[in-house]
Amino acid sequence: MADVERRLVAIFAADVEGYSRLMGCDEVGTLRNLTDRRKILDALISAHRGRIANTAGDSVLAEFASAVDAVQCAVEAQTAWVNANDQLPPDRRINFRIGVHIGDVMVRAGDLFGDGVNIAARLQSSATTDGICISSAAHEQVKKLLPLTFVDLGMQYLKNIEPIRAYAVSVAAAPSQAARLADAQKPLALPDKPSIAVLPFQNLSGDPEQEYFADGMVEEIITALSRFHWLFVIARTSTLAYRSRTVDVRQVSRELGVRYVLEGSVRKAGNRVRITGQLIDATTGAHLWADRFEGSLENVFELQDQVASGVVGAIDPKLREAETARSKRKPPANLDAYDCVLRAYALLHQWTNESSEEALRLLYKAIELDPDYAQAYSLATWCYCNRKLNGLATEPDNERRETARLARExxxxxxxxxxxxxxxxxxxxxxxxxxxxxAALIDRALASNPNHAMSWGLSGWTRIWLNQPEIAIEHFARAMRLSPLESSFHQFEAGIAFAHIRAHRYGEALLWAEKALRDQPNAPDAAMAVAVGSALVGDLEKAKRAMKRVLEITPGRRVSTVVGPGRHGRFTDALRKAGMPE
Known part of the structure; x- marks a missing residue:
């Protein structure tokens, strides 16, 4: 048969238990509730790269290229459905059973046929209420890859099928409505670091196709946020329960144990789509950030990436700002390692010698309180960078060794x-x-989290020292696009100025340097870029004024402390002409 294709796939079969009884009791309500459940399932199948092959009202047959994707989809669906059922009386609940098998199937006109389909359907009928039953073939593929509990059901004698070993997948039941009401009085304890939940985005388009787009975007945002190790991010399987529900963010905070909630919406108009997002402190209801993004649906996945990157880049500094403000309200005697790091981070962004020294003291305290706190060590190295650059290193050899020790820790x-x-x-x-x-460590940072703006910024400085000014400018621009609210934004602008200096484009360098200095008048690097750029174009009066500002902010800066790896004669000569001491 020329129109039949054979392939090996993971087959997913789902069916509603007691569908005829439910329809007999309440046709309208059953259809409405089933439609809601199907929206959840259809979105999850799409999100896990599956394809719906056939549907018959209360049943769904789908194929996946991977058993992992099929079982993960089944688990997420059952979790979401159990939570959705909690809003209904027991005799009106829509309970699905799911079967998953790996087998050879025939595909004709998009539909699936063959023994593989029959086995998945028989496994589905053997599953318990709200349960998942998988074949031994599927179990072999997923048992070491998914953190699930599998119960060996032994050999199953299925109708018209040779005996097959099957396994039940344990899906933890969601708390009952009564339990959640009780928990409202006893909210989950907040983690010891910033915690965030990304709720399902509302589809305001009236177009069901946009549900898939919105769900995919939420998944991208959660994945991107999870790369920030200082954040505690709630899994998508937990937030799916809030789909199509009007919720108070304070309730979300209590139920999920999070301080921050990100919510948003999607609206389609013609071939354009508009996405809005807002970040809320769920414990107080205060809005911390809001923005909107627009683009063409022609490149829908690229648009998802752009939105996820933009949202994450924008909320990273906002979350740090909110956490720092919260930490400052605590008495110094009650500070733990995390609070010390937050306060140190804020002090380092004051760009003064005094604030940098106080930050270093707090960071050593954080290391004493928590010797395994990686970010405390790394921020301490930033302080030693400032000490060297600003002429505060009284014992350079010892500080070099200490910096190396902290960096390697x-x-x-x-x-x-x-x-x-x-x-x-x-x-x-x-x-x-x-x-x-x-440079290799910074490249590792970029590979680990391509949404971390500071990694791109520090890569830009490193590229200058490697005499790669064009790449440096690209990396600084990436940092600025990722994090337009970053408190170090002027440092990226100053970096672009120095990259242009390295490329002999002194006029462009001055434009960027002056912009950086306007954005942060206390930024010594911005003032130094103005001084160097002005000296290189022959405006010595302006160069000396700018260098005077550098030395007012950081009196200890000297040519010997500023000239770093890869710096060449033009740069050193310009520093001297502008009036920087040796």
Whole structure:
């Protein structure tokens, strides 16, 4: 048969238990509730790269290229359905049973046929209420890859099928409505680091196709947020329960044990789509950030990536800002390691010698309180970078060794944490003089979390020292696009200025340097870029004014402390012409 294709797939069969009884009791209500459940299932099948082959009202047959995707989809669906059922009386609940098998199937006109389909259907009928039953073939593929509990059901004698070993997948039941009401009085304890839940985005388009787009975007955002190791991110399987429900964010905070909630909506108009998002402190109801994104549906996956990247880049500094403000309200005697790091981070962004020294003291206290805190070590290396640059290093050799020790501890403890890796790499370049090793660590940070703006910014500085100004400008621009609210934004602008200086484009360098100095008048690097750029175009009066500002902010800066790896004669001569001491 020329129109029949054979292939090996994971077959997913789902069916409603007692569908005829439910229809006999309440046709309208059953159809409405079934439609809601199907929206959840259809979105999950799409999100897990599956394809619906056939549907007959209360049943769904789908295929997946991977058994892992099929079983994960089944688990997420049952979890979401159990939570949705909690709103209904017991005799009106829509309970699905699911079977999953790996087998050879025939495909004709998109539909599936063959023994593989029959086995999945028989397994589905053998599953318990709200349960999942999988074949031994599927179990072999998923048992080591999914953190689930599998119960060996032994050999199953299915109708018209040779005996087959089957396994039940344990899906933890959601708390009952009564239990949740009780829990409202006893909210979940907040984790010891910032916690966030991304709720399903509302589809305001009236177009069911946009449900898939919105769900995919939420999954992208959750994945991107999960790469920030200082964040506790609720899994999507838990937030799916809030789909199509009007909820109070304070209730979400109590039920999921989170401080922050991200919610949003999708609206389609012609071939354009508009996405809005807002970040809320769920414990107080305060809005911390809101924005909207627009694009063409022609490149829908690219648009998802852009929105996820934009949302994550924008809320990262907002969350840190909110957490820092919260920490400042605590008495100093009650500070733990996390609070010390938050306060140190804020002090380092004041760009003064005094604030940097106080930050270093707090970071050593954090390390004493928690010797395994990778980010405390990495931020301490930032302080030593400032000490070297600003002429505060009284024992340079000892500080070089201490910086190397802190950097390597940060890497050991935070081997896949972009924040720790990028600052450790930067300090090895700046203080220790290990350019290649430091650059490699920053590259690791970018691979670990491509949404971390500071990693791109520090990569930009490293590219300048590697004499790659064009790549440096690209990386600084990426940092600025990712995090337009970043408190170090002016540092990225100053970096672009120095990259243009390296490329002999002094006029462009001055434009960027002056913009950086306007954005942060206390930024010594911005003032120094103005001084160097002005000296290189022959405006010595302006160069000396700018250098005077540099030395007012950081009196200890000297040519010997500023000239780093890869710096050449033009740069050093410009510093001297502008009036920087040796």
């Amino acid at each position: 940060a890497v050991r403890l935070g081997k896949d944490d972009a924040f720790s890796l990028c600052w450790a790499g930067h300090s090895l370049v700046m203080v220790v003089g290990e350019l290649e090793e430091g």
